[in-house]
Amino acid sequence: MAYWLLKSEPDVFGWDHLLAKGAEAEEWSGIRNYQARNFLRAMAVGDRAFFYHSNIGKAIVGVARITRTAAPDSTNPTWDAVMVQADFALNRPVTLEECRQHPELVGMVLVKNPRLSVQPVTDAEWQVITRLGGIV
DNA sequence: GCCAACGTTGGC
DNA sequence: GCCAACGTTGGC
Numbered sequence: 001m002a003y004w005l006l007k008s009e010p011d012v013f014g015w016d017h018l019l020a021k022g023a024e025a026e027e028w029s030g031i032r033n034y035q036a037r038n039f040l041r042a043m044a045v046g047d048r049a050f051f052y053h054s055n056i057g058k059a060i061v062g063v064a065r066i067t068r069t070a071a072p073d074s075t076n077p078t079w080d081a082v083m084v085q086a087d088f089a090l091n092r093p094v095t096l097e098e099c100r101q102h103p104e105l106v107g108m109v110l111v112k113n114p115r116l117s118v119q120p121v122t123d124a125e126w127q128v129i130t131r132l133g134g135i136v
Numbered sequence: 137g138c139c140a141a142c143g144t145t146g147g148c
Numbered sequence: 149g150c151c152a153a154c155g156t157t158g159g160c
Contacts, residue, residue: 007146009146033155034155035155054145054146054147055145055146055147058146058147096147113153113154114146114147114153115144115145115146115153115154115155116154117145
């Protein structure tokens with residue numbers, strides 16, 4: 001199983017919105033960047049993804065699960081989208097600032113390239129962040 | 137194929 | 149609201 005990080009602007013589509021969908025999956029559409037698209041295509045059903053809030057909060061707030069591999073984006077079929085479902089909330093948000101400060105997280109893509117909207121997360125980074133945030 | 141110009145993103 | 153960083157576009 002691979003780990004990922006998905007960015008969202010909470011005032012557009014936030015973690016609460018995904019949580020509210022419960023067992024219903026949401027199409028992760030709107031990705032218009034080749035690097036991000038390639039990561040979407042590398043996703044497998046069952047992979048986990050951190051849910052990151054940019055602009056407001058600037059923190060990892062929850063864990064989502066990939067429920068469908070990449071397929072044409074319904075809003076623009078020349079691009080791809082996966083389906084995601086809320087999995088667990090974190091006990092507390094793990095902020096970008098914390099990732100910057102943490103010696104094991106300074107190499108994160110989130111820290112090095114915060115603009116990339118779909119990112120890979122290493123096993124080690126995943127363990128550190130879930131330990132920091134705590135799984136509910 | 138290079139690179140300058142432009143647009144977008146996101147942290148501050 | 150500003151600006152730095154990055155990606156994309158288009159002229160050459």
